[in-house]
Amino acid sequence: MGVTPSDLAFVPFVSVENMMRLVNATGPERFMAELATYIEEDFRRWPEFDKTPRVASHSREGVIELMPTADSALYGFKYVNGHPKNMREGYQTVTAFGVLSSVANGYPILMSEMTVLTALRTASTSALVGRYLAPKGAQVMAMIGNGAQCEFQALAFRALCGIERLRLYDIDGSATEKAARNLRAQGFEIVECHSAQEAVEGAQVITTCTADKQYATILTDNMVGAGVHINAIGGDCPGKTELHRDILLRSSIFVEYPEQTRIEGEIQQLAEDHPVTELWQVMRGEAEGRRDPREITLFDSVGFAVEDFSALRYVHDRVAGTDFVTPLDMLADPDDPRDLFGMVMRAR
């Protein structure tokens, strides 16, 4: 690493404030486009990763999860919660932070807020997948669910797929107003819709991103025409889905990590051996993406640890040597590693 132990005692930390500064200094679209190159690079070397389904602790109110992964040089994990009731109480549904470490000595080399970063990496992944699967020349995206993730998805799809027109719908009209206001300021052409049915009219891409922790049916079968790409973000834990089962049966389904998606994704509604295609194989050219202009493609997104790893790796590369990081006194570093006790005593 070329650093001395005393440097390693302090872990570079990216606070929420500094993450926002970094995103604004970069521009959110460039940030997500650059991040997508890291995610694509990591998907293309998928077999190199030490992968495991996330470690979830469920309670009546929500879930707290740890999402670790590693390659031969770096280890990363994210802490993330999901509490749908939080929003009603003025808290974030999802908050997150993460750590990137050196596999060689186990020392963290970056700690970062990941509430903002998760929103960026989720959208960046969706748009990257959209570039492989959306119909050619897609310009219109329906967005059902206009919460915290909505604007990030829109900007990522513009940066990576050329989407310029949005049709917004949320069961809560004030969420649609909020998203419309933010996205008009970003230069999008917006139609505010009063039903999901209205939102999907003329859209080549449909993004569903609702947050209720229950089996819901945001889209029914009759609403989805031939040739669309569905970017299904919201169904991401056991018991939480957004799409009617019949849509799944008409779609070619693409997933991040089947072992996790079969538990958490839309496909928890299907038989365990229902065929799905792994995205890393599509990105390596080892499996086909969209085969037909009339095909319905579905990205059953649940969010996988490798994407967080890519995000931490990107941020680590971006902030090195800048003032976007502050040193955090997180690692004990005695002169003599065997003399931890002496270090504590000498601190008196």
Place this chain on the structure above:
Amino acid sequence: MGVTPSDLAFVPFVSVENMMRLVNATGPERFMAELATYIEEDFRRWPEFDKTPRVASHSREGVIELMPTADSALYGFKYVNGHPKNMREGYQTVTAFGVLSSVANGYPILMSEMTVLTALRTASTSALVGRYLAPKGAQVMAMIGNGAQCEFQALAFRALCGIERLRLYDIDGSATEKAARNLRAQGFEIVECHSAQEAVEGAQVITTCTADKQYATILTDNMVGAGVHINAIGGDCPGKTELHRDILLRSSIFVEYPEQTRIEGEIQQLAEDHPVTELWQVMRGEAEGRRDPREITLFDSVGFAVEDFSALRYVHDRVAGTDFVTPLDMLADPDDPRDLFGMVMRAR
């Protein structure tokens, strides 16, 4: 919780420096004795915890682990690495940090360094177990392996079990010199020994705490006489043990969590159904501890997530409202939780 969202955006953080200040302000023996009451309390309500074996990522050089657990109100996890080669390169073999969160909304309520805290909780657990299992009136402890954990063990056993005399041995004489110097300054009567055989002479408690990642035989069968309590700390991952199998066969074996200890502890050398006693049952009075003055009792310590949870809970209670914590800008907290994007934009 009685706190507003804007308070929750900042996570109270205990740095290494503040942990050392806290330990010194409290005194390490009182700290470990108080911590032991938290550990004992949590062991006594063991069935309430959501338990899982740690999630380990192994590499050629070492291991990085996440250790989560939760009760109905609090969730805790620890990040910890184990890299035996680190010491030769001037790094800590083990570094750690941890987080305590509210189950109700998933927000972290404490982040703490845990390199120092792990040393304290490991020793505190050992001495707590010693109070249940060591022979009555024990005064002499042999300590084989005089690395970073040694002094903490000695002080905890004095605070909780009345151990006043120590017989030290390490394959590296300079480690013994270091420990002897530190522990004489704490008022212990010390004998520096030149072999493990010499160290165990006349000891009622034998603590083994060596760090090599391999099957080692720190103690052979002939060295262990009737009636001793063995506190085996060092065998704590697959392929790493310290005791000859024959000692295990003569001992009554006590463990934290059999599912984990059978993979990581000394008992990985034994059949999968070899009888062991769970410590929480002993502490609840539902299983017998030491039954006979001539019995050899063995604590096959591997360290379990509940102990880290207890440690985080103790530190959280101790630092609330003090200057041992600093606020860490770790959680995004938009006025409107659905408007994360707007918060990022307004930060410009």
